[in-house]
Amino acid sequence: MRRSRPFWRLTPAERRVWDAYPSGAWVDLRTGDPETDDPAKGSTWGRHRTVRAEVVAALMLGANPAGPGQVAGLRLAGARIAGELNLSDASLTTKLHLHNCHLPGIVSLTDSTAKGLRFRGCDIYRIRAARCTVDGLLELDACTVRAGVWLDNAHITGQLRLARATLNAPVPLGASESDKEDVRRPFSEAERRERGWDQDHWALWAGGLTVDGGAFCRDLRTNGGLRMIGARFNSGLYLERAVIKGTGKHAIYADHMQASSAELSAGFTAEGTVRLRGARVAGVLSFDRAVLSAPGRCLHLSHMQVDELILTPASVSGRVNLGYSRIGVLLDSPGAYPGGVELNGLTFESLRGGTPLAERLSWLGRDPAGYRPQPYEQLAAWYRRIGHDADARAVLLAKQRARRATLDMPGRVGGYALDVAVGYGHRAWLAGVWFGLLLAVGTVVFTLNPPAQVGLDERRVFHSFPYTLDLLVPVSVFEQRAAWEPVGWTQWLANILIASGWILATALIAGATRLLRPQQN
Numbered sequence: 001m002r003r004s005r006p007f008w009r010l011t012p013a014e015r016r017v018w019d020a021y022p023s024g025a026w027v028d029l030r031t032g033d034p035e036t037d038d039p040a041k042g043s044t045w046g047r048h049r050t051v052r053a054e055v056v057a058a059l060m061l062g063a064n065p066a067g068p069g070q071v072a073g074l075r076l077a078g079a080r081i082a083g084e085l086n087l088s089d090a091s092l093t094t095k096l097h098l099h100n101c102h103l104p105g106i107v108s109l110t111d112s113t114a115k116g117l118r119f120r121g122c123d124i125y126r127i128r129a130a131r132c133t134v135d136g137l138l139e140l141d142a143c144t145v146r147a148g149v150w151l152d153n154a155h156i157t158g159q160l161r162l163a164r165a166t167l168n169a170p171v172p173l174g175a176s177e178s179d180k181e182d183v184r185r186p187f188s189e190a191e192r193r194e195r196g197w198d199q200d201h202w203a204l205w206a207g208g209l210t211v212d213g214g215a216f217c218r219d220l221r222t223n224g225g226l227r228m229i230g231a232r233f234n235s236g237l238y239l240e241r242a243v244i245k246g247t248g249k250h251a252i253y254a255d256h257m258q259a260s261s262a263e264l265s266a267g268f269t270a271e272g273t274v275r276l277r278g279a280r281v282a283g284v285l286s287f288d289r290a291v292l293s294a295p296g297r298c299l300h301l302s303h304m305q306v307d308e309l310i311l312t313p314a315s316v317s318g319r320v321n322l323g324y325s326r327i328g329v330l331l332d333s334p335g336a337y338p339g340g341v342e343l344n345g346l347t348f349e350s351l352r353g354g355t356p357l358a359e360r361l362s363w364l365g366r367d368p369a370g371y372r373p374q375p376y377e378q379l380a381a382w383y384r385r386i387g388h389d390a391d392a393r394a395v396l397l398a399k400q401r402a403r404r405a406t407l408d409m410p411g412r413v414g415g416y417a418l419d420v421a422v423g424y425g426h427r428a429w430l431a432g433v434w435f436g437l438l439l440a441v442g443t444v445v446f447t448l449n450p451p452a453q454v455g456l457d458e459r460r461v462f463h464s465f466p467y468t469l470d471l472l473v474p475v476s477v478f479e480q481r482a483a484w485e486p487v488g489w490t491q492w493l494a495n496i497l498i499a500s501g502w503i504l505a506t507a508l509i510a511g512a513t514r515l516l517r518p519q520q521n
Helices: 012-023 040-042 053-060 177-181 191-196 357-364 375-383 387-406 409-425 429-448 466-473 490-521
Strands: 026-028 050-052 075-078 081-082 097-098 101-107 117-120 125-129 166-167 202-205 220-221 225-227 243-253 269-275 279-284 289-298 305-311 313-320 326-332 346-354
Touching: 012 050, 012 053, 012 075, 040 101, 040 125, 050 053, 050 313, 053 075, 053 081, 053 166, 097 305, 202 220, 243 289, 243 375, 357 375, 375 387, 429 466, 429 490, 466 490
Parallel strands: 026 075, 050 081, 075 097, 081 101, 097 117, 101 125, 166 220, 202 225, 220 243, 225 243, 243 269, 269 289, 279 305, 289 313, 305 326, 326 346
Antiparallel strands: none
């Protein structure tokens, strides 16, 4: 029995597609000439290569079902799909595979369900697939999308493939007709601002997207940002060698994103801020050999939880924000922070990379907000945990010196005294040096200028060493201080020795308190 067709006339190309659909056979309308078959030139293809979008939609919605023992599917190469391909709210039970096709209208899949959608090497005006469910693969490999891809709150149980694709931010509805005709040319940020398109910066709008099988976006090119707030990539996000040119402030805006791993590495380039505030990465988040640039912050990674962060970019222009993030392992390089780094609230379990202590201290001092105590305490705790007590003390000493710059003049003077005397208690050996020096000076001076005996009822023999030692010790031990009275200018020296003894003792007590307090926590 001949199946009925709901169209009075089908072109030869449409008839081939119609008859091939029940068996899922390929229909190839290409000429074999790469220049002629370029989908970007699809507007020049004639009637013999044109298939109406309504014919494709009718087939996908069951107008020509498969016969017994057949698996239906629409597989088409080298065609111009004329009109808007509207499959919104549909339940598609067969697969759609378009190869090297030209789609000048909108592909609408909003609220639809599908078994698999493959657009490979196609030239597409716009894709709208909000809340779409794809039970399988959604592929846009090597495609060019002229006016944005909408995947907000979509669910893909298989893979999302955007390898070698080119995505552009849309031209707003209020744009002039000439601009709409010129949509195939990407507009720069300055051009978009000049036209008043400041809000239309997103080449990919994918808030709430869930991808179960991995998002493979290697070598992706965009003229516009990626908006992926709350997206979930259960098998990872892979953006190696991708070039994301934000036409607004952000190249990637992905607050609260969740991923098993995320590779923004191996030549990944972002022009604009990469914002992953509050993201959760169960594995590795890598910026190895990435190129990052933005005015202000180029990386906004605050309030994250990540097992391992690899921050070894090839080039960085802008600040990095790591504030209040919890990182298991941090592997970074000194060159990752030329524009400053925000560290307040950051916690980490381990540091990799063999960065010298001096460079770590420089890292702590690059916060644009100035001195914050917590990063110093965190770094010192890590050094102490791995058994590098000397490095931990050096970090805490650097903390006190940085804090001193925030005090008023009396506080600074006292701070300098503690620093010179005992290094704020972290260089207790300095107290011994000062004590020995003062003891030697006092011994020599009082040997040459002995004091007078206070009481004459008994005869005493003066010894300058125990006398000087008794002056330096805050509590008289040898009972020399009360038995002898300095004469002349040596009275000033005696007073200096007494005061110095109290200062050294106070500094040692204060330093020991600071040193022991973190160990009690």
